[in-house]
Amino acid sequence: MGISLEQFSRLSGGIHDAALDASLWSATLADVVATFDGECGALLVNTRQSRQALHASIGRDHASVASYNAYYGRMDPFASAVERVPAGSVFRGWDVLTPDGRRRSEFFNEWAEPNGIGDCVFANLARDDGTVAWLGIGSRCGTDPFADADKMRLMRLLVPHLQQAMRVQSQLGRMESRQHGALEAFNRLAHGVVLFDCAGCVLFANRAAAQIAASGDGLTIGRAGIRAALADEDAALQGLIGQACGEGPGLRAGGSLGLARPSARQPLVIHVLPTNAGEDALPMSGALAVIVDPEREPPALASMLRRLYGLTKAEVAVACEVLRGDGLQSVADTMSVSVSTVRVHLQRLFEKTRTHRQAELTR
Numbered sequence: 001m002g003i004s005l006e007q008f009s010r011l012s013g014g015i016h017d018a019a020l021d022a023s024l025w026s027a028t029l030a031d032v033v034a035t036f037d038g039e040c041g042a043l044l045v046n047t048r049q050s051r052q053a054l055h056a057s058i059g060r061d062h063a064s065v066a067s068y069n070a071y072y073g074r075m076d077p078f079a080s081a082v083e084r085v086p087a088g089s090v091f092r093g094w095d096v097l098t099p100d101g102r103r104r105s106e107f108f109n110e111w112a113e114p115n116g117i118g119d120c121v122f123a124n125l126a127r128d129d130g131t132v133a134w135l136g137i138g139s140r141c142g143t144d145p146f147a148d149a150d151k152m153r154l155m156r157l158l159v160p161h162l163q164q165a166m167r168v169q170s171q172l173g174r175m176e177s178r179q180h181g182a183l184e185a186f187n188r189l190a191h192g193v194v195l196f197d198c199a200g201c202v203l204f205a206n207r208a209a210a211q212i213a214a215s216g217d218g219l220t221i222g223r224a225g226i227r228a229a230l231a232d233e234d235a236a237l238q239g240l241i242g243q244a245c246g247e248g249p250g251l252r253a254g255g256s257l258g259l260a261r262p263s264a265r266q267p268l269v270i271h272v273l274p275t276n277a278g279e280d281a282l283p284m285s286g287a288l289a290v291i292v293d294p295e296r297e298p299p300a301l302a303s304m305l306r307r308l309y310g311l312t313k314a315e316v317a318v319a320c321e322v323l324r325g326d327g328l329q330s331v332a333d334t335m336s337v338s339v340s341t342v343r344v345h346l347q348r349l350f351e352k353t354r355t356h357r358q359a360e361l362t363r
Helices: 007-019 022-035 064-072 077-084 101-102 106-112 149-187 205-215 231-244 301-309 313-323 328-335 339-353 358-362
Strands: 040-046 051-058 091-092 116-128 131-140 190-199 202-205 217-220 224-227 255-259 268-274 285-292
Touching: 007 022, 007 301, 022 040, 022 149, 040 077, 040 285, 051 064, 051 077, 064 106, 064 224, 077 116, 077 131, 077 358, 091 149, 091 224, 101 106, 101 190, 101 313, 116 231, 190 205, 202 205, 202 217, 205 285, 231 285, 313 328, 313 339, 313 358, 339 358
Parallel strands: none
Antiparallel strands: 040 051, 040 131, 091 116, 116 131, 190 202, 190 285, 217 224, 255 268, 268 285
16 A cells, blocks of 8 residues: 555644644544544553543444443453553554454454454554553454555554654643643632733633622723723833733833722732743743732631631631721721720730731731
8 A cells, every 4th residue: 555745744744733732633533544444543541540542533433432441441452462562563453362362352242343343553652651552543344454564664654743742742731731720729819810921912810800800990801901990090001011021122020000999999909020931831921910909808818817827716807807907996896896905906916926016917
């Protein structure tokens, strides 16, 4: 069987495209299987716990793939053979399963043959700490396409491309996992966090930032960026974001800004910082903004203060009220106690937090 350079380039190009977009694997496998005159194909992963068609499969109905993953994969003699050979190895199924072995094989009699699968060709693509990634292409029962030496040579030529695709996909998966973990950590913060790309467009806004913007009091957040309610403050904010993202000459820099609110509540404070795009950076981020609402109390503030400073419930209540900055009489009225009682709790707060004044305590 000979294929043209154009056909080989199409196959290898499809493999590398699928490494960047996993949704393309089914179409890529369909092309590879058709080139080998096969009936079905799959990219599979064997671990110490399971053997599963994880990446993609074509030519089989969902029920047969599910039964393989759930039961028949564990007794697959071809998977066992793949696990024994070095990465990069290519072999035929009939090289490891004799006619007598087929007659006695539960896997072959109950899964492969009922699904119309005869001989197969296999390639061990990667082996890493007990995990093996491999490709299997099955032929129709009664045919013998893999006896063709040219087909086996073609598979050996495709193996380096498949191996590189597996490495790229694995690396992208690790990067995506790290980025997901970082973004989920941002969602747990009490302050708003917004990530911008290099053009100043919003890539991500955490839950706190979305809640602050949803109140419609001081700023809005959209795909195009963050906008302040007042025109002069918005101009200053856009300047900070532009500097942090690297617009214009000079070094990238950030800054801080207070944003007035139409409700007359305490101004929002926004800190804009440049970020560096390195190997472990968040995706194409150019800047990061932290939005602080002085009137937004962190949900776990009370328990955090008790844990950090060993405060009593009464002392925590006083601390949380003092943070609002409305004065001791307001604290006493809110707690339904006398001002002198508040002063006693406040003195104990100073001692436990090693502070001397309310301004220090608030910081």
